[in-house]
Amino acid sequence: MFAHVDINNCYVSCETLFQPHLRGRVVVVLSNNDGCVIARSNEAKAIGIKMADAEFLVRKHLAENNAIIFSSNYALYADMSARMMNNLARYTPMLMVYSIDEAFLDLQNIRGLDLHKHAQLTSTNVMRDTGLSITLGIGPTMALAKLANKAAKKLKRDYLVLDTEARIKDAVKKFPIEDVWGIGPAYYSKLRQYNIMTAQDFRELKPDFVRQHMTVQGWRLHQELWGKPCNVINDVAERSKGIESSQSFNIYQTTLEPIEEAAAMHAAAVALKLRQQKSMAITLTIYLRTNKHNIKHDQHYPSITVKVPFAANSTHQLTRIAVQAIRAIWQPGYNYLKTGVRVTGIIPENEVQYNLFTKYEHSREQKLAGLMDDLNGRYGRGTLRLAVDSLERKWAMKQEYLSKQYTTDWKDIIVTQ
Incomplete structure (x- = not known):
């Protein structure tokens, strides 16, 4: 048997957890640059607010x-997600994190397990330990x-x-096919x-017909x-085939310097993700975009793909390449x-192909990257960064309704009396 768990109205739940007086109110969370609705309270759904x-x-x-409107507070959501996943791991021998707000649990090898009691226990204890309301679905697949x-x-x-054929039939009988996972x-x-x-109509199709179409x-x-x-369920996450970091500017950018700063930030983010999964990348792609929805503006969508001399995951190396590449494609x-940075050709960090004729200071780059990770992990992301990655970031995305970093910033920790 498998269990699927997700947080109810995830982003809204994280916000109202630290501001409980907002429960029962119409609450929405907006996407990057406060563009569109990406999370809604049940009250917001009731008045007709739709996703996107x-x-x-x-x-x-x-x-x-x-x-009540909130800008996306990804640091808060990621931290609360990690807390929930750590709690869920107590109720299964194998957990697969599927997204920031959902996971699959393997319940197959737990002897004498009462599925109903286990589901209720998991739901109750996660709510007690994290303050987050979850929903569980259990089935044979x-x-x-x-x-x-x-x-x-x-x-x-x-x-x-869904532990019997009768319960499965009852569930799929009127379940809309468009809501089925994978459709x-x-x-x-x-x-x-x-x-x-x-879903019942789909089940009644012949397997050969399904495979053909x-x-x-x-x-x-x-x-x-x-x-x-x-x-x-895999207990080891699969290695990503590509990693990307991108973001819209809060206002149009016409000069090169702020675009270079953004490129450096994205290169650093990609490099960190590579190191976290113990990988290196062989190619780096960087691109620029104008606003395709504004027909009054001239359009330009340049991109360039660069082969990295040696597979790399160093912030220094990837930033250097990204900045050089952005200078090549930017036009006044x-x-x-x-703008965004994407790396592909991802390989394990212990499978780098060296060159006899070129000096490659791998150990030095790894020590520098490790030092940056240690300091940023201890004092907060972005504490230590390259000079090209500006501290001000005036071009950063608009977040007019951003809440506090309740769990990741010392100055925002809630004080009780």
């Missing part, structure tokens, strides 16, 4: 309902566990266990052509909805709105 609604389009409606989770939310329950817009459109409207991924989903596991006269 542009902030400027719903601004009046939110004001009329005395709504990962797809059914995910389906059980969504069904539990619709039933306004803390958990739902995207393309598959949904195709299935509608064959009048497949529910939905490839092996669709076939695996079909098998999982029949209770036959095709996906497994354009209103740039976004």
Whole structure:
């Protein structure tokens, strides 16, 4: 059996946890640059606020309902997510973090386990230990566990266990096919052509038909909805095939210096992610974007891919390459709105191919990177950075409604009396 767990209204829950007086109010969290709605309280959902609604389009409606608005506070959300994952690990021999607010638990090898009691215990204790409300779905496959989770939310329950064929049939009977894990817009459109409207309709299709029209991924989903596991929980995260860091500017940028600063910041972020997964990258791509939605502006979408001389994960090396690359593609006269850095060709850090004819100071670079990581880990991210990565970051994304760093910044820690 597998369990799927996620935090209810994750970003909103993190905000109201430290401001409990906001519970019961209309609360929304906005995306980068306060662009659109990415999290909503149940009260916000009730007044018709939808995911991805542009902030400027719903601004009046939110004001009329005395709504509370927050900018995305990713440091807070990531820390609270880590706390929840650490708590969940107590209730399973194997945990797979699926995203910032959800995880899969392997419950197969726990003898004498009462699934209903275990689900209730997990939900109650996570709420007690973290303050976060979660929903659990349990089923014989990962797809059914995910389906059980969504069904539990619709039933306004803390958990739902699909441990018998009768319970599985009852759950899939009216479950919308578009809400099934793995059914995207393309598959949904195709299935509608064959009048497949529910998970039960999909289960009744012949396996050969599914494989012919939905490839092996669709076939695996079909098998999982029949209770036959095709996906497994990995206790070791797979190595990323590509890592990217990008961000829109708060205002248009027309000069090179702030764009260089942003490129340096993204290169440092990518380098840190590489080191965290003990990897190195062989190629680096950097790009610039103007605002494609503003037809009054001239458009420019340059990018360049550079082969790294030696596979690297050093902030110094990747930043040097990124800054040189951005200078090569930037052109005056354009209103740039976004830049980003992406690395590919990712290999394990112990599989670097050296060159007999070129000096490569690998150990020196690793010591410098390790020193930066230690200091930033102790005193806060960005405490030690390269000079090209400005301290001011006037171009940084707009966050007019940012809450405090309650768990990651000493000056914002809540004081009780």
